[in-house]
Amino acid sequence: MSRYNFKETEAKWQAIWEDRKLFAVGERADKPKYYVLEMFPYPSGRIHMGHVRNYTLGDVVARYKRARGFNVLHPMGWDAFGLPAENAAIDNKIHPARWTKDNIATMRRQLKAMGLSYDWSREIATCDPEYYRHEQKMFLDFLKAGLVYRKESWVNWDPVENTVLANEQVIDGKGWRSGVVVEKRLLAQWFLKITAFTEELLRDLKTLERWPDRVRLMQEKWIGRSEGAYILFDIEDASKDEGERLEVYSTRPDTIFGATFAAIAANHPLAQKLAGKDSRLGDFIATCNRSGTSEAAIELAEKVGYETGVRIRHPFVNGKTMPLYVANFVLMEYGTGAIFGCPAHDQRDLEFARKYGIDVIPVVAPKNADAEAFAIGAEAYTDDGVLINSDFLDGLVVEDAKKAVVKRLEAAGAGRKGVNYRLRDWGVSRQRYWGCPIPVIHCAACGVVPVPERDLPVVLPDDVTLDKPGNPLERHPTWKNVPCPTCGNKARRETDTFDTFVESSWYFARFCSPDADTAFDRRSADYWLPVDQYIGGIEHAVLHLLYSRFFTRALRQCGYLGIKEPFAGLLTQGMVCHETYRDDEGRWLFPEQVERAADGTVVAKAGGKPVTIGRSEKMSKSRKNVVDPEAIINAYGADTARLFMLSDSPPDRDLDWTDAGIEGAWRYLNRLWRMVNEPKTPLAPVGAATPKSLGAGSEAAVRAVHKTVAGVSDDLDRFHFNKAIARIRELTNQLDGLDSKNPGAGRALRFGLETVVRLFGPMMPHLTEDLWHSLGHETFLANEPWPVADAAQLVEQNVTVAVQVNGKLRGTLDLPKDSDRETAETAALALGNVVAAIGGKPVRKVIVVPNRIINVVV
RNA sequence: GCGGGCGUGGCGGAAUUGGUAUACGCAGCGGACUUAAAAUCCGCUCCCUUCAUGGGUUGAGGGUUCGAGUCCCUCCGCCCGCACCA
Numbered sequence A: 001m002s003r004y005n006f007k008e009t010e011a012k013w014q015a016i017w018e019d020r021k022l023f024a025v026g027e028r029a030d031k032p033k034y035y036v037l038e039m040f041p042y043p044s045g046r047i048h049m050g051h052v053r054n055y056t057l058g059d060v061v062a063r064y065k066r067a068r069g070f071n072v073l074h075p076m077g078w079d080a081f082g083l084p085a086e087n088a089a090i091d092n093k094i095h096p097a098r099w100t101k102d103n104i105a106t107m108r109r110q111l112k113a114m115g116l117s118y119d120w121s122r123e124i125a126t127c128d129p130e131y132y133r134h135e136q137k138m139f140l141d142f143l144k145a146g147l148v149y150r151k152e153s154w155v156n157w158d159p160v161e162n163t164v165l166a167n168e169q170v171i172d173g174k175g176w177r178s179g180v181v182v183e184k185r186l187l188a189q190w191f192l193k194i195t196a197f198t199e200e201l202l203r204d205l206k207t208l209e210r211w212p213d214r215v216r217l218m219q220e221k222w223i224g225r226s227e228g229a230y231i232l233f234d235i236e237d238a239s240k241d242e243g244e245r246l247e248v249y250s251t252r253p254d255t256i257f258g259a260t261f262a263a264i265a266a267n268h269p270l271a272q273k274l275a276g277k278d279s280r281l282g283d284f285i286a287t288c289n290r291s292g293t294s295e296a297a298i299e300l301a302e303k304v305g306y307e308t309g310v311r312i313r314h315p316f317v318n319g320k321t322m323p324l325y326v327a328n329f330v331l332m333e334y335g336t337g338a339i340f341g342c343p344a345h346d347q348r349d350l351e352f353a354r355k356y357g358i359d360v361i362p363v364v365a366p367k368n369a370d371a372e373a374f375a376i377g378a379e380a381y382t383d384d385g386v387l388i389n390s391d392f393l394d395g396l397v398v399e400d401a402k403k404a405v406v407k408r409l410e411a412a413g414a415g416r417k418g419v420n421y422r423l424r425d426w427g428v429s430r431q432r433y434w435g436c437p438i439p440v441i442h443c444a445a446c447g448v449v450p451v452p453e454r455d456l457p458v459v460l461p462d463d464v465t466l467d468k469p470g471n472p473l474e475r476h477p478t479w480k481n482v483p484c485p486t487c488g489n490k491a492r493r494e495t496d497t498f499d500t501f502v503e504s505s506w507y508f509a510r511f512c513s514p515d516a517d518t519a520f521d522r523r524s525a526d527y528w529l530p531v532d533q534y535i536g537g538i539e540h541a542v543l544h545l546l547y548s549r550f551f552t553r554a555l556r557q558c559g560y561l562g563i564k565e566p567f568a569g570l571l572t573q574g575m576v577c578h579e580t581y582r583d584d585e586g587r588w589l590f591p592e593q594v595e596r597a598a599d600g601t602v603v604a605k606a607g608g609k610p611v612t613i614g615r616s617e618k619m620s621k622s623r624k625n626v627v628d629p630e631a632i633i634n635a636y637g638a639d640t641a642r643l644f645m646l647s648d649s650p651p652d653r654d655l656d657w658t659d660a661g662i663e664g665a666w667r668y669l670n671r672l673w674r675m676v677n678e679p680k681t682p683l684a685p686v687g688a689a690t691p692k693s694l695g696a697g698s699e700a701a702v703r704a705v706h707k708t709v710a711g712v713s714d715d716l717d718r719f720h721f722n723k724a725i726a727r728i729r730e731l732t733n734q735l736d737g738l739d740s741k742n743p744g745a746g747r748a749l750r751f752g753l754e755t756v757v758r759l760f761g762p763m764m765p766h767l768t769e770d771l772w773h774s775l776g777h778e779t780f781l782a783n784e785p786w787p788v789a790d791a792a793q794l795v796e797q798n799v800t801v802a803v804q805v806n807g808k809l810r811g812t813l814d815l816p817k818d819s820d821r822e823t824a825e826t827a828a829l830a831l832g833n834v835v836a837a838i839g840g841k842p843v844r845k846v847i848v849v850p851n852r853i854i855n856v857v858v
Numbered sequence B: 001g002c003g004g005g006c007g008u009g010g011c012g013g014a015a016u017u018g019g020u021a022u023a024c025g026c027a028g029c030g031g032a033c034u035u036a037a038a039a040u041c042c043g044c045u046c047c048c049u050u051c052a053u054g055g056g057u058u059g060a061g062g063g064u065u066c067g068a069g070u071c072c073c074u075c076c077g078c079c080c081g082c083a084c085c086a
Helices: A006-019 A049-067 A083-092 A096-112 A129-144 A194-207 A213-223 A253-258 A269-275 A279-288 A295-300 A347-356 A398-412 A522-528 A543-557 A629-636 A638-647 A659-677 A696-717 A721-736 A745-760 A765-774 A821-830 A832-838
Strands: A033-038 A071-073 A148-158 A163-165 A183-192 A226-234 A245-250 A261-264 A305-313 A321-327 A338-341 A415-420 A440-443 A447-450 A481-483 A490-493 A533-537 A570-573 A576-582 A594-596 A602-604 A612-618 A798-805 A808-816 A845-849 A853-857
Touching: A006 A638, A006 A765, A033 A049, A033 A522, A049 A071, A049 A096, A049 A533, A049 A570, A049 A576, A049 A629, A049 A638, A049 A696, A083 A096, A096 A629, A129 A148, A129 A543, A194 A213, A194 A543, A213 A543, A226 A253, A226 A305, A226 A398, A245 A253, A245 A261, A245 A338, A253 A398, A261 A347, A269 A279, A269 A305, A279 A305, A279 A321, A305 A347, A321 A347, A338 A347, A398 A415, A629 A638, A629 A659, A638 A659, A638 A721, A638 A765, A659 A721, A659 A745, A659 A765, A696 A721, A696 A745, A721 A745, A745 A765, A798 A821, A798 A832, A808 A821, A808 A832, A821 A832, A821 A845, A821 A853
Parallel strands: A033 A071, A033 A533, A261 A321, A533 A570, A798 A853
Antiparallel strands: A148 A163, A148 A183, A226 A245, A226 A415, A261 A338, A305 A321, A440 A447, A440 A490, A481 A490, A576 A612, A594 A602, A798 A808, A845 A853
16 A cells, blocks of 8 residues: 655655745735734744744745735744853853854755745844844834933842842742842843833723633733822921921722721832841841842742831821731832732731731621621631711712722822832843843943944844853953943943844844844835734733833834734644653653553563653653654654644644644545545546536535535634644544445545645645645646635535424434424424423423524423 | 632543533444454443433532523642743
8 A cells, every 4th residue: 555755745746835935025016915923933043833833823824825816925034032042151161152153054954844834034132233223223213212211120149149030930939050049139220111002002902802711811910000009108206307298009998997907018128127226137138139130039928027116097087097017029110119918918028917916997787787896817807888987988989989089198298099000111221241232332421322323233242151140241351341422432332132022023023034134124114014913922921022012112103114013813822731650760761761551551661661641741852841843843744743633622722732643634634635635436537527416415516515615614713723634634534434336426426526735735835735746737736826605505405404392402403594483393293202291281482592592491 | 928810521521601511522332344464334322220211420529590511609639830941
């Protein structure tokens, strides 16, 4: 029996497509444009299965839209700056530029072996000065537009390595290389003013109709708009510092009469000031600063506080004062860095109060509760209710009480209504080498001076040493020494580089005109943008996508482009998982290190000892549950890998990689290949007219083909690739069973097979291109239009209707489509099983859903 | 800790969005072909009970409805994000 030679076939068509420049595109007026983009990869070394999945999904969309008549832009590039290159430099003594370049070469070769329909002439790498010089220009334009500023901000500091650590380099509060406890430290850093667009970023989420709801919801929560009040508390005995007041933000100003303490962040200016007179407070603040800078680390830490001895006055109760604490769970970045605590109606405040013996005064009671008897136990009461113990607020519901409090506060000059956001400005400074230099110069006389545009790009120096801790740019003997562009005196270059999220915030626009002298040609950008379909991992749901949305608005403000939203459609794909293996000593094993023994158990290839199989988890190097895409492509071909990736799970869910699954996909490819190359029924000649009369079997097959075309088109429009494949497989099963004696079988089979080949084109481009030619065609399948179903062939004459008695299925009926109520009801009540189930009881009601179901209620 | 999501046979999943649960595939079992194996082809396969009829089942429990995998509430488990990984 013949087998499909994927190696030869895939290489052949890849060469021909490339040679004919089939996927190179330009702007054109005669077709609608469609821009499909997959998140570009970080060049970490070799492609992994997550890439294969991501790029397969994108390629199906690109090829499908091309067939549907769109002028499709489908580019690829490299997110080439980042921390791993520096780690590799330290570990392997290889220059980050060299390492990155080698990795790109490897990964480009691997991607090309997948047969992806990219316009490779548009390839970009963000570490190329031709790319990042435009980013430096953007930064200067943002600076002019007031969208950039400098301020002090906290970083993770490793006191042994004398260097700043990324959150991922802090493990259990310790530096990953040094193992010593990490401290927080203040550093002057550059910030992009994303908060200038907060309301817009929030409001415009509604316009992103083709984004998953969960991503929009996550962004909404991330921006975190809340309404409340800013309240000023007088500080007792603040005689030396007249007029000093503590400002807090609260979303529950209605609970002000339940306030029994106040707390400020460890790095609140008042805490710093008080620490000057209280060394134990200083120690406490130092302890707080020993936890990491990540919100998770802060929130997960045990909640502790320090009573300062300072007391603050209640704004409405004369003579009432409350203790002021410094607490590790109050964040300086949120609100004013200060809160008032109302333990009765906030769970965290309640736990804090119980721990430090602070009073708990209920001020909101459930509507029908007995106010006298209402007490707080272990749970704070956070629902709506009626105000009690609250002077002028008593009897009001929460909403009205909030308004009443704000009114009084404003009248007393002790506060105001206010809106607050969780969103903070974007800190873009990184104390690292392998990133885009920030184009400013520090002059002792002139201050911060932007690098003049004629001096761009500020290029990274090549001659750096990465074997010592700290930023190599800082240590470089000459690079940072420059004359001040304004006064000409000796000055110092900024040695911080950009967060790599900056590069990925505008790369989609660079692809529109990758060789332009400016960041991008405005006309090209106007033609191609926004991206019609963006595809990538859910892990980018907030940061990358929000930063890109911000950047697009900032670029618009600076006149670069005219759109607000960069990505009109978004598809977030799930992870690729694999089961895990451990040997008898608990060490992880790669899948290729284990095998199934004769008795069915799984053992290690080396030594034959039994292996414990763990559940399927995200593929990761640390657990060794990875399968190398290149090995799969060498063993089965790209089309098999693509088919399996698409057929086994819907794109937004996790996918389990299994050997059995890939084997099954491979068998199917061969089956299809044989159906075309060794047909059981001789195929009608190419282009032959359809005979006047076909046998019943052939006619049914033709109808099935039309139904499949309609179904698959609909599935692909909704990204239900797994369902589309199931449908086509059903059709091939039917075509395989077509009796060759049936009149018109050869014609029906040709029509069926040609359609199957065309429908599978976007998913398995090499095999189908080859079969298309085997079927006698000389055009490129990749250039063929998408098949269209004949609407007349889709109409069913009869439908199967389910018949239930009291909601339980008792039989089915074959009825003409759109039968009227009476016909359906009469037929249903005549069914033997239905009569038996009714058992002579009176029929109360008969529900008829046309063409669907009949339910008899007795 | 906070925010978001997911949960359907031995496994991946389907279910026209409130109307016949388990399509399609994987694995398994039986058969055909073969000296034999591989490959291929045919058949069976959610669970319990039965000659048959029947009954049960969508992580667990409750609710709404003529009817719930789908909507609501409570709980359990797993996953993603938390601003210096990308």
